[in-house]
Amino acid sequence: MYLDSPKKYLLPTARAAVNVCEANHNLYILQGFLVLTMTEWRQMSACRDSEPSLFFPVGTTGPALDYISAAKAICAQCSVREDCLQYALESNQEAGVWGGYAEDERRRLRKRWLAERRRRAV
Numbered sequence: 001m002y003l004d005s006p007k008k009y010l011l012p013t014a015r016a017a018v019n020v021c022e023a024n025h026n027l028y029i030l031q032g033f034l035v036l037t038m039t040e041w042r043q044m045s046a047c048r049d050s051e052p053s054l055f056f057p058v059g060t061t062g063p064a065l066d067y068i069s070a071a072k073a074i075c076a077q078c079s080v081r082e083d084c085l086q087y088a089l090e091s092n093q094e095a096g097v098w099g100g101y102a103e104d105e106r107r108r109l110r111k112r113w114l115a116e117r118r119r120r121a122v
């Protein structure tokens with residue numbers, strides 16, 4: 001569960017234990033929950049150990065559609081989905097599935113995101 005910034009996540013105990021072994025995370029207990037403070041959202045990605053071809057399929061038809069669906073199902077379970085999507089929009093990632101959005105969906109989303117950003121800047 002995403003809490004606030006700097007990134008803090010409430011984690012099931014087993015998942016937290018794995019991550020603490022793997023990276024330089026800050027871990028503490030708050031009201032009975034393990035709280036993990038992250039500086040790098042990628043460390044928490046659900047796709048971290050997934051097959052890259054699911055997220056970056058060749059083409060947009062046939063088997064690629066199955067890969068994209070499988071990638072989106074992983075994204076749906078991902079605790080850093082918002083961070084991932086924000087990064088993809090800001091850095092204009094054109095290829096692959098990011099934050100649960102395929103390339104064409106993200107292109108449309110980015111147009112709206114840019115328009116909103118321009119509107120706020122005025």
Ligand code: SF4
Pocket residue numbers: 045046047048055074075076078079080081082084085097098099100
């Ligand atoms: S939202 Fe999807 S692509 Fe982004 S980190 Fe999570 S699983 Fe990976």
